[in-house]
Amino acid sequence: MTVVITLAYLLAAVLFILGLKQLSSPKGARNGNFIAALGMVIALAATIPQLHFTTTGLIIVLVGVVIGSVIGTVGARMVKMTAIPQMVALFNGVGGGAAALVAVSELLRLGAHPPFAEAFPSVFSIVIGSISFAGSMVAFAKLQELLTGTPITYPGQQVVNALLAAAIVGFVVAVLVIASIPFSFLALMVLAVVLGVAFVLPIGGADMPVVISLLNAFTGLAVAASGFTLNNFALIVAGTLVGASGSLLTKLMSDAMGRSLGNILFGAFGQVHAGAGTAAGAQGRTVRTSSIEDLATLLAYSRRVIIVPGYGLAVAQAQHAVRELAELLEKRGVEVNYAIHPVAGRMPGHMNVLLAEANVPYEQLKEMDDINDEFKNADVVLVVGANDVVNPAARSTPGSPIYGMPILNADQAHNIVFLKRSMRPGFAGIDNDLLYDPKTIMLFGDAKDSLTKLVSAVKAA
Amino acid sequence: MAQAADADEYAATLGDWTLVSNELLNELTFFVLAIFVGIEVISKVPTILHTPLMSGTNAIHGIILVGALVIAAGASSPVSVVLGLAAVILATTNVVGGFVVTDRMLEMFKGRQAARTDEAATKR
Numbered sequence: 001m002t003v004v005i006t007l008a009y010l011l012a013a014v015l016f017i018l019g020l021k022q023l024s025s026p027k028g029a030r031n032g033n034f035i036a037a038l039g040m041v042i043a044l045a046a047t048i049p050q051l052h053f054t055t056t057g058l059i060i061v062l063v064g065v066v067i068g069s070v071i072g073t074v075g076a077r078m079v080k081m082t083a084i085p086q087m088v089a090l091f092n093g094v095g096g097g098a099a100a101l102v103a104v105s106e107l108l109r110l111g112a113h114p115p116f117a118e119a120f121p122s123v124f125s126i127v128i129g130s131i132s133f134a135g136s137m138v139a140f141a142k143l144q145e146l147l148t149g150t151p152i153t154y155p156g157q158q159v160v161n162a163l164l165a166a167a168i169v170g171f172v173v174a175v176l177v178i179a180s181i182p183f184s185f186l187a188l189m190v191l192a193v194v195l196g197v198a199f200v201l202p203i204g205g206a207d208m209p210v211v212i213s214l215l216n217a218f219t220g221l222a223v224a225a226s227g228f229t230l231n232n233f234a235l236i237v238a239g240t241l242v243g244a245s246g247s248l249l250t251k252l253m254s255d256a257m258g259r260s261l262g263n264i265l266f267g268a269f270g271q272v273h274a275g276a277g278t279a280a281g282a283q284g285r286t287v288r289t290s291s292i293e294d295l296a297t298l299l300a301y302s303r304r305v306i307i308v309p310g311y312g313l314a315v316a317q318a319q320h321a322v323r324e325l326a327e328l329l330e331k332r333g334v335e336v337n338y339a340i341h342p343v344a345g346r347m348p349g350h351m352n353v354l355l356a357e358a359n360v361p362y363e364q365l366k367e368m369d370d371i372n373d374e375f376k377n378a379d380v381v382l383v384v385g386a387n388d389v390v391n392p393a394a395r396s397t398p399g400s401p402i403y404g405m406p407i408l409n410a411d412q413a414h415n416i417v418f419l420k421r422s423m424r425p426g427f428a429g430i431d432n433d434l435l436y437d438p439k440t441i442m443l444f445g446d447a448k449d450s451l452t453k454l455v456s457a458v459k460a461a
Numbered sequence: 462m463a464q465a466a467d468a469d470e471y472a473a474t475l476g477d478w479t480l481v482s483n484e485l486l487n488e489l490t491f492f493v494l495a496i497f498v499g500i501e502v503i504s505k506v507p508t509i510l511h512t513p514l515m516s517g518t519n520a521i522h523g524i525i526l527v528g529a530l531v532i533a534a535g536a537s538s539p540v541s542v543v544l545g546l547a548a549v550i551l552a553t554t555n556v557v558g559g560f561v562v563t564d565r566m567l568e569m570f571k572g573r574q575a576a577r578t579d580e581a582a583t584k585r
Contacts, residue, residue, distance in 0.1 A: 012524075013495075016521055017498055017502055019517070019521070020499075020502045020503055020517070020518065020521070021502050021503075023503075023510065023513065023514050023517045023518075024502070024503045024505065024506035024510060024514055025505075025506075025510075026507060026509070026510060029510060029513055029514075029567050030564065030568065032517065033513075033517050033520075033560060033563045033567060034564075036517060036520065036521055036560070037520070037560045039521075040520075040521070040523065040526075040556060040560070043524060043527055044526065044527060044530070047527045047531070048530065051530060051531065051534035051535075052534065052535060053534045053535075054534070054535060054536065054537055056536055056537060056542055057533055057535055057536045057537075057545070058534070060533050060536060060542055060545050060546040060549065061530060061533050061534060061545075061549055063546065064529075064533065064545075064546050064547075064548075064549025064550045064553060065549060065553050067550050067553070068549065068550045068551070068552065068556075068557060069557045071550075071553075071554045071557075071558070072553060072554045072555070072556065072557030072558030072559075072561060073557055073558070073561055075554070075558050075562075076557070076558045076559075076561035076565060077561060077565070079562070081569075084516075084562065084565075085512070087558070087562055088512075088515060088516050088519055088559075088562065090558075091516075091519055091520075091523075091554065091555050091558040091559045091562065092519045092522075092555075094551040094552075094554045094555050095522050095523055095525055095551070095552065095555035095559075097547075098525045098526070098528075098529055098547075098548045098549075098551035098552035098555060099522075099525045099528070101529070101544050101547055101548040101551065102525060102528040102529055102531075102532055102548050104544060105532040105541060105544040105545065105548065108540065108541065108544075109532075109541070117482065117485050209511075209512070209515075213511075213515050216515055216518060216519050216522070219519075219522050220518070220521075220522045223522045223524060223525045223528075224492065224495075226525060226528050227488075227528070228485075228492075230528050230532075231484060231488070232527060232528060232531070233488070233491060234524055235524055235525065235527060235528050236488055236492055236495070237491055237495045238521055238522065238524040239522055239524065239525075240491075240496055240499060241498060241499040241502075241518075241521065242499070242518045242519075242521050242522040243496070243499065244495065244496040244497075244498075244499025244500045245499040245500065245502060245503045245514075245518055246515070246518050247500075248499075248500050248503060248504065249503060249506070249514060249515055249518070252506065252511065253511055256508055256511070340509075342508045349508060349509040349510060349511050349512040350512055352509045353512065353566055353569045356569040357569050367508065367509075
């Protein structure tokens with residue numbers, strides 16, 4: 001490495017660190033993203049003059065960059081805000097795939113007997129990068145509802161996964177010791193891809209954000225490993241930064257859900273019985289419904305209303321309708337606040353983004369800890385497309401899969417109104433006793449549709 | 462260069478440890494230090510920024526594009542051309558998509574931060 005490129009990489013590394021620092025404070029988050037992007041541009045600009053392009057090499061680089069830029073820009077610009085989580089999964093997956101391909105390419109170049117110091121990180125990058133790629137694609141499919149959001153389990157799943165992992169370790173040793181069996185890298189990639197898929201399948205859709213964060217850290221490590229193979233300082237530092245901060249972020253996310261990472265990753269295996277038990281118990285109970293007009297009157301003559309938005313609101317694109325209803329109520333002197341659960345939506349912070357997009361005033365968005373004591377003073381809690389985050393089972397039923405998760409105290413309000421499409425359980429797949437509470441009124445239907453009707457009924461009230 | 466030679470000479474006196482080159486030792490140093498920086502730098506992130514932060518770190522590991530460029534630039538055999546092209550496409554998608562989607566998320570908070578900042582700074 002020449003002096004220029006070393007200094008450029010150092011500058012890029014500093015900018016990445018400053019960018020991350022800014023990204024983790026509300027004040028300068030957007031700046032932080034710009035700073036990190038600037039670091040990326042510097043690292044790339046310093047690299048290109050150092051490369052010895054073959055004609056073919058130049059062509060594939062140009063073609064590749066153009067295609068990748070188009071996919072990246074169009075994908076990121078066109079995607080609906082509700083679909084952001086799966087987009088992040090997709091962008092993470094392709095990064096992992098790229099890291100694996102770089103490592104394969106470098107191993108092929110090094111020939112039959114690569115030195116251990118190059119071979120080991122390459123093999124590591126191939127395995128981790130491929131797992132991240134495949135796992136991210138499954139996470140994408142689950143969030144996009146191409147696959148079911150409920151955990152996919154079968155008997156002996158853990159044994160199969162353990163055997164896959166063992167096979168990979170065996171192959172890694174074979175590749176490192178015997179070196180360069182033809183197609184050994186290909187076999188290793190295939191095995192790692194299968195493990196990546198098998199690893200994410202049994203994890204429920206609601207836990208995908210944590211999985212994506214974990215795979216994000218994996219990709220970081222795969223990139224760092226590719227850096228060791230290529231002896232590239234920028235890759236090592238940036239990849240490791242992401243690996244370390246991504247791991248911590250994964251832990252922070254599972255903490256926000258009140259669960260351990262182990263429970264999220266391997267917890268699905270015991271859930272089958274718990275789900276069946278509560279579903280049976282729900283039969284024979286009745287729920288209370290009401291007319292739009294009665295609900296509108298209830299809302300219009302309340303003093304305090306708290307809105308609990310959930311993913312159902314996002315799916316129905318009802319954020320504008322809910323804002324309209326809130327403004328209407330405020331004009332009548334009703335105090336309206338939004339209670340945002342840390343994992344409302346499908347990613348921490350997701351709901352804030354959606355409501356901000358609908359121009360909901362920032363001051364009305366209250367975090368769980370700030371608003372949980374207010375519920376007992378609320379006349380009406382309007383739960384729009386949320387379920388698990390207000391399920392009292394998290395407090396009262398030790399056997400429940402969500403037991404221990406911090407929830408919003410919606411059950412303490414005087415009246416609880418659920419806008420829901422059906423009695424179907426939430427993402428966690430468990431029944432919610434609050435739906436059967438005498439204080440609860442159900443309004444079935446599409447969230448946006450129901451809200452629009454409520455808006456006109458409140459106007460008339 | 463003189464320094465590197467000295468270090469190698471020094472390494473040679475350590476017998477079997479010559480397997481570990483001076484360069485690898487440097488890389489290991491960066492690696493370990495970067496782990497600590499990575500953990501330290503985001504230790505106080507409020508919940509509402511978890512998603513943008515994840516997306517931002519996701520964009521940063523798009524640095525693999527540097528690696529993809531290195532292998533693609535010298536590609537000549539059909540296999541290396543295919544690998545190089547695929548790696549460049551995937552890595553570019555990661556970088557460009559990652560930064561653009563993060564910016565789109567943070568754009569939503571624009572103008573809403575002022576009132577929020579003090580409150581959030583005191584939290585956690």
